[in-house]
Amino acid sequence: MTDTKVEEKILKAAKKEFVAKGRGGARMQAIADEAGVNKALIHYYFRSKDQLFQRALDSAFSELMNLFLLDITKTNSFKEMLMVLIDTHCKFFIQKGNILNFLLWEIRNDHDAVKESFRRMFDVVGSLVARKINEAVKKGEIRRIDAFEFILNLLSLDLFFLMSLPVISSALEFADEQVEILIENRKREIFRLLWQDIKK
Amino acid sequence: MTDTKVEEKILKAAKKEFVAKGRGGARMQAIADEAGVNKALIHYYFRSKDQLFQRALDSAFSELMNLFLLDITKTNSFKEMLMVLIDTHCKFFIQKGNILNFLLWEIRNDHDAVKESFRRMFDVVGSLVARKINEAVKKGEIRRIDAFEFILNLLSLDLFFLMSLPVISSALEFADEQVEILIENRKREIFRLLWQDIKK
DNA sequence: GTCTATAATAAGATAGAC
């Protein structure tokens, strides 16, 4: 608690506020309150709102990248890996709320801010999945597929649904249990669609 | 030109500014400049930034809804319909830029603003597609499928890709021609994945 | 390092002339 560095507390609070309100809507006062410090102290550590935002964006983006760099090498089969991935994405984004909407919204004007991390992540994940695909093909588990298209298919199906979920469930006035059922159905459907496409 | 109502000119300019900068980042002055009128005139017509935003959001949302209400009843086969839909979505969002990112971002705090339109659209599109499915099933063109899951699959694959395209192509430093090839490949892949799943 | 008080500015809103 008290041994958590103040700088970290502020950054954490900033991330929460920025993800909730966006770059423009976020308030330095709200960040200070959330972190339990004075407004002036934020400027002491981070100089300006702009620089704080950059740090928060970096951090939020890294969190997302780490999700995709999960240790999936431990899964035994491609089928199992696919199930684990879908499940993990759902759990993460349900917990993290608007982080993906936030990133896709704020990054559009500032591609450079994440260009390097994105490319690195892309290389690592790309080659990791490509290797997994090769192994599975050799074992005769799946047919030969394109790694890029496969990843894009998976992420599209997972992430778009999770991004739209608040709108869908609010507009259709789903109760909490209905939402849970919806998610479970969706996970099954995504797995079904992807697996029957690639399995041998 | 001059016979375009001023109110409409302002609304159009507002939509452009809000979609580009978001609710918080948009500036009344920028809207006035874009519309070629005075700042005070915006208040005369729309009272406040807040009310202008609501109108702009409504209008942007309607545009999107209209896209999904396309006259697809004219297409002869389910296969043809699917191809037309994928193509239309791509064309629309490449032209309209960040409209989807904007909506998914801004609506998260204000579901009520679009609840009714969304539900109406959902009902209309849902029953339209369900009817199309029934016809195609009877003709033996496709297997029996769930309309909700099918629509979600289609929109996920289409829209997530288009939302992420700016980030992807910037981070991977794709040239314009490469982006075009990417899109064409993606269209083929989406159609392939969906069609082989449902065709009989 | 952390606070209080305050400056500086940006931006939305309005009054009033035309």
Place this chain on the structure above:
DNA sequence: GTCTATCTTATTATAGAC
């Protein structure tokens, strides 16, 4: 209806005490 000029407020940022 449309403009100029101005008011008001919200918010970032800083100076300076402790």
